[in-house]
Structures are given as C-alpha cells and as structure tokens.
Amino acid sequence: MSEQGQRRGNQSQIRLGFVPLSDCAPIAVAKELGIFERYGLNVVLSRELGWASVRDKMFYGDLDAAQSIAGIAFALGMGFSELRCDVAVPLILNLHGNAITLSSDLKPSEIGKGEGLHSYLTQSWKKDRPFTMAATHRFSSHHILLYQWLRRHGLSSPADVEIIFLPPPLMPRHLKAGHIDGYCVGEPWNSESILAGTGWSPAVSSDLSHGHPEKVLLVSGRFLRERKDESIALAAALLDACKMCQEQGFQNEMISILAMKEYTGASEEVLRNSLAGHFNTGIGTTSSTSFHVFHGDSVNCPTVEKASWVLAGLRSIGILPDVTAGSLSRIYREDLFHAATLCSSGA
Numbered sequence: 001m002s003e004q005g006q007r008r009g010n011q012s013q014i015r016l017g018f019v020p021l022s023d024c025a026p027i028a029v030a031k032e033l034g035i036f037e038r039y040g041l042n043v044v045l046s047r048e049l050g051w052a053s054v055r056d057k058m059f060y061g062d063l064d065a066a067q068s069i070a071g072i073a074f075a076l077g078m079g080f081s082e083l084r085c086d087v088a089v090p091l092i093l094n095l096h097g098n099a100i101t102l103s104s105d106l107k108p109s110e111i112g113k114g115e116g117l118h119s120y121l122t123q124s125w126k127k128d129r130p131f132t133m134a135a136t137h138r139f140s141s142h143h144i145l146l147y148q149w150l151r152r153h154g155l156s157s158p159a160d161v162e163i164i165f166l167p168p169p170l171m172p173r174h175l176k177a178g179h180i181d182g183y184c185v186g187e188p189w190n191s192e193s194i195l196a197g198t199g200w201s202p203a204v205s206s207d208l209s210h211g212h213p214e215k216v217l218l219v220s221g222r223f224l225r226e227r228k229d230e231s232i233a234l235a236a237a238l239l240d241a242c243k244m245c246q247e248q249g250f251q252n253e254m255i256s257i258l259a260m261k262e263y264t265g266a267s268e269e270v271l272r273n274s275l276a277g278h279f280n281t282g283i284g285t286t287s288s289t290s291f292h293v294f295h296g297d298s299v300n301c302p303t304v305e306k307a308s309w310v311l312a313g314l315r316s317i318g319i320l321p322d323v324t325a326g327s328l329s330r331i332y333r334e335d336l337f338h339a340a341t342l343c344s345s346g347a
Contacts, residue, residue, distance in 0.1 A: 012227075014234060017046045017054050017066035020169055020264040022187035022271060023097040023215050023292060024067055025254055026241035028263045035241050039233040039343075047262065050167030051137040058220055059083040064227075065234060067093060068218035070310040071139025077331040080139070080320060086221025089302045090235040090336035093215040093242060095293040098142055098205035099190040099274075100149055101282075102182040103175055104198055108283045113202045118154040121161075130162040134171055134183035144313030145208045146184040175199055186214070187292070188258075188266040191273035191280070200282025206290045213306040224336075235340035239300055246295035251276055302332040 018024040027045065030036050036043040046063060048054050055072045057063040070089070074080060077087045102111065110116050110124070121131050133150070135143040146163065155161050166174060171183045172192040182199070183189075193199030205212060217238055224231045244250050255271045258264050264271065273280055279288035293299055307328040314320040 012042065014041055014043045014223075014227075014230060015046055015062065015064045016043050016234075017048050017057060017063040017068075018263075019048050019050060019054065019067065019167075020266075021097070021189070021215075022258060022264065022275060023094045023294075024263060025245045025258055025292075026093050026238050026294060027067055028257050028260075029244055029254060030237050030241040032257050032260075033241075033244075035237045036234075039237045041230060041233055041237060043234070045262070049169065051140065052167075054218075055081075055083065058087065058218060059085050061220070061222065063220070064223040065217060065219045065231075067215050069137055069140045069142075070213060070216050070307070071137065071141070071143075071314060073216060073218050073331050074307075074311060074314075074320075075139050078327060086224075087331060088219045088221065088224050088231075088333045088336065089216045089307075089331055090219060090231065090333050090340060091217040091238055091242075092213050092300045092302050092306060093217055093238065093294070095211060095214055095299055096204075096206040096290060097186045097214050097274075097292050098145060098184060099187070099201045099279075100146065100182065100184045100203045100208075101171075101175070101190045101193050101199040101201050103178075103180075104200060104282070105178075106181065108200055108202070111202060114149055114153040117150075118160075121155070131160070132162045132164060132180045134164050134166045134174065134180045134185075136168050136185055137165055138319065139314060141205070141212060141214055141310065141313070142184040142186070143317060144310070145205050145212075147317050148313070149184075149203055149208055172196070172198070187274040188264055188270045191270045192266065194280060194282040195270055195273060197282075201279075202281075204279065204286075204291060209309075210290075212309055216302065232336060232339045232343055235336060236343040239295075239340055239344050242295040242300055246293070301337050302334060304328045304332060307332045 018027045054066045073089050135146050168185050168189050174180045176198045259268045274288050274291045
C-alpha cells in the first residue's frame with residue numbers, strides 16, 4: 001500500500017452533506033473521480049432532502065461540512081435563528097444556477113418576463129387561495145431573487161403573493177398538483193417542470209443578479225479547530241473539482257455523474273437543459289453559458305463582498321439586522337481559501 005493510501009486508511013471520515021442539485025457537481029465529481037482520495041481524505045457523502053436538514057445536521061454535529069446556501073452560514077454563525085454554532089466558509093462552490101418557474105396555467109403571453117403579473121393577479125386571478133410561490137429556504141438566495149423579481153414587477157406585499165418554503169426536489173410535483181403557482185429553485189428542478197410541460201421560466205438568476213454567489217462549502221467550527229489541515233485539503237479538492245466542472249469538454253461526463261441516483265437522479269436530458277449551452281425556457285431557447293459558473297477569476301474566493309450580497313438581500317426582505325464587516329470576515333475565511341489554493345494540485 002502506498003504511503004498516501006496508508007494515511008487515508010488511518011484517516012477519520014469526513015461527513016460531507018449535499019442537496020441533489022446540479023450545482024452539487026463539484027462534490028459529485030470529487031467523489032466519483034477520486035479527487036478526495038488524491039488529497040488523502042476519507043469523505044463520506046450524505047444526500048440531504050433540503051437546506052433545513054443541512055442546517056440541523058451541521059448544528060448537531062452529524063455533518064463535518066456541507067454544500068450549503070450562504071444564508072445558513074450566517075444563520076448558524078450569527079444566531080439569526082434559534083440554532084447557533086461556529087462555522088466557516090473557505091470556498092464558494094459556484095455562482096448563479098437558479099431560475100424562476102411558473103405554472104403552465106399562467107400564460108406567457110399575459111405574464112411576459114413578469115411585467116404582466118400584477119395586472120393578471122388583480123384582474124384575472126380566479127383561484128380561491130392566494131397566488132403562491134415557493135423558495136427553498138427563508139435565508140436562501142432563491143428567496144432573495146424571488147423577492148427582487150416580484151418587487152420589480154409591483155408585487156411587494158404579503159397581500160400580493162404568499163411565499164412558502166419547500167425542499168428543491170419536491171417543487172415540480174407541487175407545481176404539477178396545483179398546490180403552488182411557481183417557484184425559484186436551482187437546477188435541475190426548473191428543467192424538470194419545463195421539459196414535462198407543466199412549467200415555463202420567465203427569468204434565470206444570472207439575469208436577475210449577474211455574478212451573485214450561490215452555494216458555499218460550509219465547515220463546522222469544531223471540524224476546523226480539530227482538523228484544520230483536512231479542512232484546507234477538503235477545500236483544495238473541491239477547488240480542483242470546480243475547475244473541472246467549468247471545462248466545456250468535461251460537460252458530458254459531469255452530466256453522467258450528476259444523473260446517478262446517488263446525486264440528483266434526474267435524467268441526462270433534464271440536466272443537459274442548463275448544463276450544455278442552451279436553456280429551453282418552455283417558451284423559447286436562450287444561451288446557458290453563464291447559467292452555472294463553477295470557476296473563473298475571483299469566483300471561488302469567499303470575499304466580504306460576496307457575503308455582503310447575501311446579507312444585503314436578506315436585509316431587503318426584512319429578516320436580518322445590520323452586521324459589521326468584521327463579523328463577515330469571521331465566517332467568510334479568505335485565509336483558508338488562499339491556503340487551499342496553495343494546496344490545490346491545480347495551482
């Protein structure tokens with residue numbers, strides 16, 4: 001056995017959580033292609049239904065690290081909810097990756113990109129319940145983007161629209177059943193409804209807020225204190241995987257990996273809709289070259305500016321107090337990112 005193999009055999013497990021979304025690609029790729037092992041890491045993946053599960057398992061110590069929405073880092077690290085614990089973000093896993101999907105019962109000719117929604121709801125809404133949209137979590141970028149899109153089109157009060165929260169994989173079936181009228185979620189769960197003919201997309205997140213940070217690598221404070229070298233190696237391995245996921249020539253292999261039941265379980269056709277260059281919105285086709293951004297200049301560094309986008313968005317919804325930049329840099333750890341960059345085999 002090689003020295004690295006012996007070290008890996010003696011290495012404690014790292015419990016790494018993820019949610020079945022297209023942007024779990026760096027985690028799936030690092031696992032399937034042996035990148036974690038190359039760094040001497042014994043990573044065990046835990047597939048979670050949604051972000052509430054990730055938050056709870058990070059708090060109770062059932063996960064050492066996780067793919068996460070950025071808001072959970074602040075909710076846990078700053079105590080915005082009843083659960084509080086030390087966490088750190090050493091890596092941004094991707095930018096963009098989300099879209100808004102509306103029920104096919106809402107006609108594109110009447111709604112447009114959203115500009116017709118207000119008049120439709122005030123003049124033509126017939127259901128005996130409020131117009132209902134879903135997002136993935138109260139502290140998610142999806143909630144921010146959905147709120148911004150609604151406000152942009154004149155729907156800013158709870159009287160105009162009800163926003164509920166659902167795990168990503170459940171949204172297409174709730175849309176099909178008529179329980180909700182639309183949602184904002186990451187791929188492939190927009191394409192699932194679009195290609196099934198039950199939904200269409202008026203907007204994608206790269207259009208709503210170009211360059212916005214999306215998923216992060218979230219590491220527990222305990223894991224970082226006790227196993228700092230492994231925390232840095234984990235970030236380095238995932239940085240290598242992010243670089244691979246951005247390569248055009250790797251798309252087919254990445255899609256095949258994501259289609260595995262261990263990851264999204266979605267069909268390759270559905271995954272390809274946002275990952276292979278063109279996005280079928282249900283009413284036309286647009287370029288998807290910036291739909292998912294896994295790597296590029298300054299993409300992966302967890303800067304205070306990226307943290308500030310999330311907090312400013314959550315504050316605009318009215319669910320966060322003011323915080324200081326010092327508080328942000330305590331959680332968004334550029335020092336750990338730079339250490340991972342030096343450790344990365346792709347450096």
